[in-house]
């Protein structure tokens with residue numbers, strides 16, 4: 001039976017053994033929990049500023065209203081999506097195609113030029129892990145060496161309270177993030193109201209807050225970089241998205257090799273790399289960038305800052321590890337414009353241009369027309385009656401007045417809206433309410449109805465939507 005001291009020694013040997021080819025996975029397939037060392041430098045500063053800007057935008061958006069509506073809000077029960085004053089319902093679902101292909105295309109385009117900049121600077125996994133959870137860990141358990149020592153130490157009061165405090169803070173942060181996430185689906189005022197009431201009055205929202213919080217906690221407390229390495233499909237696609245001219249984080253082998261520790265002997269030929277291992281120690285995915293471009297690299301540039309610091313100390317030029325293309329690292333000239341980029345720009349203009357134009361052409365009045373249930377038409381003496389229902393939706397916070405104007409298009413006929421023989425009617429709706437109004441059309445029996453239709457113009461707040469429905473009868 002192995003004593004705990006022998007076990008931790010074995011563990012340490014395994015930990016050191018993986019430095020043959022550092023990674024967050026051991027040779028036997030087990031995981032090495034990565035504890036990156038602290039690093040400072042221009043890229044680390046830039047990333048952290050960006051992290052806090054992104055977190056602030058994400059946390060503030062649910063509180064902002066544009067035109068009386070939440071700025072970004074996916075109203076699941078009403079099947080509506082609000083985006084900076086525009087609202088889309090299920091009939092606008094085709095726009096999702098533009099959004100998804102647009103996002104996908106944006107990522108492909110950005111990767112071809114900037115490599116994995118998204119992963120290192122803006123992916124929520126990196127933003128929250130590096131900007132929040134890792135900070136908590138550093139604050140409670142100390143620097144890299146202290147954290148590794150704590151991991152390997154047997155349970156003690158010191159270890160216990162640090163673990164309890166760390167996980168308590170993780171849970172608090174996870175619940176905060178999950179509530180902010182749910183606010184995008186139930187709106188912030190509703191979420192705040194729900195939080196003052198018992199969970200059984202809003203079981204779905206509660207389950208989502210709790211479930212998302214649990215996933216976030218599991219991911220950021222334990223799974224971490226493994227999500228990028230084994231789950232994220234974007235990371236897996238790097239080999240086809242990058243080319244020799246894409247920007248990557250790379251090690252200048254020509255300059256760095258042959259690497260060697262210690263002081264150089266008289267006349268010894270050496271590269272600039274002093275094999276200090278600092279670039280490996282700071283890496284959040286636990287890899288060695290000197291082994292070349294790897295799928296595990298999220299282009300966070302921490303190794304650049306770390307190596308620049310080392311180069312500065314030993315009086316050498318920074319940039320041994322740097323942002324460059326594979327071509328640039330080979331000493332060739334990097335090409336920015338290439339046929340692939342020109343093709344992407346063309347597709348991007350077409351895709352985003354048509355998407356924006358279609359978005360802007362969406363009316364801000366929500367109304368639909370449907371034929372009333374039952375027979376499609378009625379013959380009454382020498383007239384034919386067609387009956388419809390106009391569904392009006394007020395998707396704003398305030399009371400709105402809808403002006404309905406109905407007319408027979410392309411022929412004779414009388415129109416009745418609601419209970420009145422009128423072609424024009426005003427309907428008032430309170431904020432977030434909808435209403436239904438019947439429209440009955442009578443046309444002469446002997447007349448041909450082919451091509452004739454009911455046209456309904458619905459106006460509100462200076463915008464309008466035109467609805468139409470065919471008129472049916474015994475002749476068609």
Ligand code: SF4
Nearest residue numbers: 273274276277279307
């Ligand atoms: S930090 Fe720089 S000098 Fe140190 S091992 Fe890495 S590449 Fe070599």
Ligand code: SF4
Nearest residue numbers: 283297298300301303
């Ligand atoms: S190799 Fe460098 S850029 Fe890549 S993940 Fe590690 S530290 Fe970040």
